[in-house]
Amino acid sequence: MNAELGSLELALRNRCAGGEKALVPYLTGGLGKWQECLAAAVDSGADALEVGIPFSDPVMDGPVIQEANQRALSVGATPLGVLNALSKLDVGVPIAVMTYYNIAFRFGLERFAAVLASCGVAAAILADLPLEEADPWVQAADAAGVETVLLAAPTASDERLGRICERSRGFVYGVGLLGVTGVRSSLAESATAIAARLKARTHKPVLVGVGVGTPEQAQQVCSVADGVVVGSAMVRCMLEHNDPIALGELVGKFRQSLSFAS
């Protein structure tokens, strides 16, 4: 069965097999020393990486990732530029790109899927492509061997969550709260709630992101979830320090906190 799994799901399942927790940091592509930061994240214990392809209108993102998108675009980041850089990066863990549907649509869906595959990208997350609109992209991605990670939000009915789990590849991305990406002072109750609802419906890895901003919050949500996606906290570190060492230390703190989660 494992032979049919994509490399992202396989890596996450391997990590979680013995009850361990998965850590997926998110960094914005094209921003400062992002490639060195990705490598540092892996050295500090990231199981996979999520790389944002900057978009002009990131409606699912809060102020930190918006700022990162704008800065990256202002220094000339392009989807192909980010993807070419990823193709040359050998970090030893699977990479998922996160962007908005218009980037893929403008490429042409088949072409975008093919470019991802040829650049060694394992998976894609399209923040504004919900289940009902996903068919054309998912078919193109499946054909190219690219895993499409779907988001599952607290607003969804159980029946809807079931359909999302069925269709998602790589992992199921539980949205931790009602809102956009960003660090909050405490973990929303909805974060563990969505993790529990998803765990009850799928054997795929369930990772929670959006509103998971500190090692303590990551540990809390991983009392239920299989792992976390940490975005704004990582990107804020990049915006403030642009330093792979600082980023690596931050990832290390999250890694350490997860070793205490069970």
Place this chain on the structure above:
Amino acid sequence: MTEPQAGRFGDFGGRFVPETLVPACEELEAAFRSAWADAEFTNELNRLLADYAGRPSPITECKRLSEELGLRLLLKREDLNHTGSHKINNVLGQALLAVRMGKTRLVAETGAGQHGVATATAAALLGLECVVYMGEVDIARQALNVFRMKLLGAEVRAAVSGSRTLKDAINEAMRDWVATLQTSHYCLGSAMGPHPYPWMVRELHRVIGTEARAQCAALLGGDPDVVAACVGGGSNAIGIFSGFVDGDACLVGVEPAGGAAIGRGTPGVVHGSKSYLMQDEQGQVLEAESISAGLDYPGIGPEHAHLSAIGRARYECVQDWEVVAAFELLSRTEGIIPALEPAHALAWVKRDCASLAGKTVLVNMSGRGDKDVDQMMEHLGER
């Protein structure tokens, strides 16, 4: 014009939103469908449109300007509605719907401020909390409307990202809605966005076209030759077109040259639907640039994309200087100071008057120009 199938107008439309918003869109669709079929709801809306907004709006025959242009020019006077534009039709409907859905807060975006003022007005009328997002650039050029919104009890929040205009105000409003959807209704101001908005907003503005067709029948004995309206997102245009689309009148949407989604755009997906969009080769959305804050939008409602694709409507674009000339012309010849938005439609009529010679042209006068007087005073060097 019928209901879109699965939220689509031909190849355009859809519901491209973050997963969190899908159930909210579904809830809204179901609520509107039920309200729109409920006589109690439509009677209440019609009562407000009459007693509060001042409908029906008249049609004015422009004798002097018609003579000057060599055609017969009629204006559908949406500028005479309460709050000074067509926007009130949509917001009264959506605000009543919000109450019906048990929501206590309205979120809106605004460009020129007309939709923001209309939303703040409806919120005041129905006792709802109201937050309006407005681009920082637009706040500076529409100070009067910002103050009006505050007087009406609304909170105006600046959108400081991106181009800091209408498109960014929509991004901020959507981000607010994602976080507050349990208590808030997103009162979207144009016939765009995810399904059901393009359809719902058109239905709420259908009254413009329905009235206009009956008024033309009484005045002309039939439809005009041409129906023209300005298009940003396209709500006033889709409202008046809806009255004539099943007839023979030529439908013309007029875009600003700096925000011509159909004229200069390509198919794309932003703000919830697939439509035409001004974007670069990589799919980054371009910043629109127009003298009129209300039309400063790089996209267009999906039904307009469809009407263009099937050839039922055509879309022209005009330059800012032509808009200013039309703004002055209507003021001087008819004693009507138009908003800069409908001045786009007039600018096209003026430019193409030779090919329109002898024809009857109905222009949707979507708003009055009071809000633009300050900006025009500066532009025309009067200070």
